[in-house]
Amino acid sequence: MAGAGGGGCPAGGNDLQWCFSQVKGAIDEDVAEADIISTVEFNYSGDLLATGDKGGRVVIFQREQENKGRPHSRGEYNVYSTFQSHEPEFDYLKSLEIEEKINKIRWLPQQNAAHFLLSTNDKTIKLWKISERDKRAEGYNLKDEDGRLRDPFRITALRVPILKPMDLMVEASPRRIFANAHTYHINSISVNSDHETYLSADDLRINLWHLEITDRSFNIVDIKPVNMEELTEVITAAEFHPHQCNVFVYSSSKGTIRLCDMRSSALCDRHAKFFEEPEDPSSRSFFSEIISSISDVKFSHSGRYMMTRDYLSVKVWDLNMESRPVETHQVHEYLRSKLCSLYENDCIFDKFECCWSGSDSAIMTGSYNNFFRMFDRNTRRDVTLEASRENSKPRASLKPRKVCTGGKRKKDEISVDSLDFNKKILHTAWHPAENIIAVAATNNLYIFQDKLN
Amino acid sequence: MEFKLEAHRIVSISLGKIYNSRVQRGGIKLHKNLLVSLVLRSARQVYLSDPCPGLYLAGPAGSPAMPPPPQQQQQQPGEPAAGPPAGWGEPPPPPPARAAWPEPEPQPERPAAPVTGAGDAPRGGEVEAAEAAWRRVEGAREAAEGGAAGPAGGSDGFPEGPRGTRRQCGCPPGAEDRPGAPGACPRLACCCAPRPAEDEPPAPPAVGPRKRGAAGVGGGPAGGPASGSSPLKKPRRNSEEQPGGAAAAAAEEEEMETGNVANLISIFGSSFSGLLRKSPGGGREEAEGEESGAEAAEPGQICCDKPVLRDMNPWSTAIVAF
Numbered sequence: 096m097a098g099a100g101g102g103g104c105p106a107g108g109n110d111l112q113w114c115f116s117q118v119k120g121a122i123d124e125d126v127a128e129a130d131i132i133s134t135v136e137f138n139y140s141g142d143l144l145a146t147g148d149k150g151g152r153v154v155i156f157q158r159e160q161e162n163k164g165r166p167h168s169r170g171e172y173n174v175y176s177t178f179q180s181h182e183p184e185f186d187y188l189k190s191l192e193i194e195e196k197i198n199k200i201r202w203l204p205q206q207n208a209a210h211f212l213l214s215t216n217d218k219t220i221k222l223w224k225i226s227e228r229d230k231r232a233e234g235y236n237l238k239d240e241d242g243r244l245r246d247p248f249r250i251t252a253l254r255v256p257i258l259k260p261m262d263l264m265v266e267a268s269p270r271r272i273f274a275n276a277h278t279y280h281i282n283s284i285s286v287n288s289d290h291e292t293y294l295s296a297d298d299l300r301i302n303l304w305h306l307e308i309t310d311r312s313f314n315i316v317d318i319k320p321v322n323m324e325e326l327t328e329v330i331t332a333a334e335f336h337p338h339q340c341n342v343f344v345y346s347s348s349k350g351t352i353r354l355c356d357m358r359s360s361a362l363c364d365r366h367a368k369f370f371e372e373p374e375d376p377s378s379r380s381f382f383s384e385i386i387s388s389i390s391d392v393k394f395s396h397s398g399r400y401m402m403t404r405d406y407l408s409v410k411v412w413d414l415n416m417e418s419r420p421v422e423t424h425q426v427h428e429y430l431r432s433k434l435c436s437l438y439e440n441d442c443i444f445d446k447f448e449c450c451w452s453g454s455d456s457a458i459m460t461g462s463y464n465n466f467f468r469m470f471d472r473n474t475r476r477d478v479t480l481e482a483s484r485e486n487s488k489p490r491a492s493l494k495p496r497k498v499c500t501g502g503k504r505k506k507d508e509i510s511v512d513s514l515d516f517n518k519k520i521l522h523t524a525w526h527p528a529e530n531i532i533a534v535a536a537t538n539n540l541y542i543f544q545d546k547l548n
Numbered sequence: 549m550e551f552k553l554e555a556h557r558i559v560s561i562s563l564g565k566i567y568n569s570r571v572q573r574g575g576i577k578l579h580k581n582l583l584v585s586l587v588l589r590s591a592r593q594v595y596l597s598d599p600c601p602g603l604y605l606a607g608p609a610g611s612p613a614m615p616p617p618p619q620q621q622q623q624q625p626g627e628p629a630a631g632p633p634a635g636w637g638e639p640p641p642p643p644p645a646r647a648a649w650p651e652p653e654p655q656p657e658r659p660a661a662p663v664t665g666a667g668d669a670p671r672g673g674e675v676e677a678a679e680a681a682w683r684r685v686e687g688a689r690e691a692a693e694g695g696a697a698g699p700a701g702g703s704d705g706f707p708e709g710p711r712g713t714r715r716q717c718g719c720p721p722g723a724e725d726r727p728g729a730p731g732a733c734p735r736l737a738c739c740c741a742p743r744p745a746e747d748e749p750p751a752p753p754a755v756g757p758r759k760r761g762a763a764g765v766g767g768g769p770a771g772g773p774a775s776g777s778s779p780l781k782k783p784r785r786n787s788e789e790q791p792g793g794a795a796a797a798a799a800e801e802e803e804m805e806t807g808n809v810a811n812l813i814s815i816f817g818s819s820f821s822g823l824l825r826k827s828p829g830g831g832r833e834e835a836e837g838e839e840s841g842a843e844a845a846e847p848g849q850i851c852c853d854k855p856v857l858r859d860m861n862p863w864s865t866a867i868v869a870f
Contacts, residue, residue: 194574384586
């Protein structure tokens, strides 16, 4: 299976041997809160990998071209650009501080030499242009090399400025700022397949924007009840369909997903499809509602399926079947008996993301103790891997990990009570075409590759 | 019974979370608070639906039936498990139908674990605020010790009685740090008085009265269905510091009546008043509309109404209020 993919989209996650490739970030045990990575996203080609952190910064890594001179680099990701996307703000009218934490980054498809991405915090979305400058004009007539203006009367001859090479400089500039459209905290942005519009979703509303227009947006979903006391659910994630520009989905805190068609009406409060799995009454507990809240929803690349992540599981849904998911994968079922403790320490509110492999044959999501899980949809096998510094020798294979739920603990297994709940992997990304994954572990970014890659 | 204990603990923890959420950066998170409110509601339902008459601890000294864990949480030193004078925690003449908290919770004296039962959840910075609140509670309580009719003294009416008085109370939040300073609050019924007084009616329809309070609007007092129950509660309430708003939490808690919870609510209440003034992002704007102008305006003022919170669906309301 591993060989089947060749240069294209390799198959699933389990017949592959995952190896450590790189780790970015400080080794220091003392993690500054601002350095905690809050989002990870590959661009459409996979050559660029963007991360956002709680301090409002965006760091973009670029994959080096493989060249014969450095065979071991094997397409390493190195820092390409770093910039401060959002700053902390204070809403004076509401006496409310607005965090600068980057909630989501979404790339735009590349249309020219520059790269564009959208980054958002709780309230404001920004469109950034990242462009390279490797030439510089010299020989101006009206100014000196250091920029000082020349006295026009002293100029006796004219020359044509020439372009000279310079060290590559990557500049990031904000091209659009989409502000003041959200009363609640933005949790998702999604670029449409028409490459002209995108949506932004907060707890109660979803807005549709045009990339060129910043002073207005269309509200397409509004679930705010007239009487806020009747509030029972909020929007937790939203995404556009990868091919159908009129279709999007949004998930709720009640564990439901609604698919909406923008052609049917201007306000998509009425869904076209409603996906919900009936709750199993035998597993009811105080925390049933919390653990059923969906933290992420992602369409497959094919557009035929979508995946949702709730606290304990990932589910794959066929868009043609609303009654139940076609697959359910348990991420860390051993936590079900610990929900009360997880509620106390707030871990039960962690929002894990999930992602598809390039060929949709595998899915990946994070867990605690710096573990992350991969499920191969074809072979039905799953594996637990760990992102840790101990296992960070170049090209070192990752050993599958196992959590022991009770009884005898075998060697190399880790017991549930020993799990470190402060080490959580919430954000992961899979290269769109190859078996390269990026895993954010607090303030470190791990990159793993398939051995054959 | 275990369910009750568990439910109790979960309620305490949840209240602590709601309290802490107001001091978190970035404003109140609507989603998280909604989830916490759902848990609170579940816990409350379990609590109410699991009647254990044997758990009633009416005695001031706390009865042997008092389950150990809550006790420990309280770390109660000398204060006897709240007797009538202590106010809080005492189950009313127990109607069999009423689920009662296992014990009249002694005042949480110490800041040690004020917020949650076992919980470390609300730790850190809040501890100081909690400490201040605890001390306030204590001070108020002692001040109120003798005055059975604390709230009654100041009250103008029922549902708003305590509230009304609270409004006038000049107790600066957290100003009181000597336990047992009777002078802390000029009036027994002041903001320091536990709001929950208005709580539930002794009768099985305990749920109803909870709604009391202006579901939202200003004064709430007018509508309080709980007015009937107020007089019952008043005597007990006085000792507890209970700033006005704590609202939903307060309303809910009244039934539970554990000192632990009571104190949480106290903390809550003072926070609420601050909360109400601001307009946290998130679910608040609409809530604002519902609020009466009665809320205290000065930063130092801890008295505040939060009528919104008194709804039957108090948690949603609480969230809204947030």
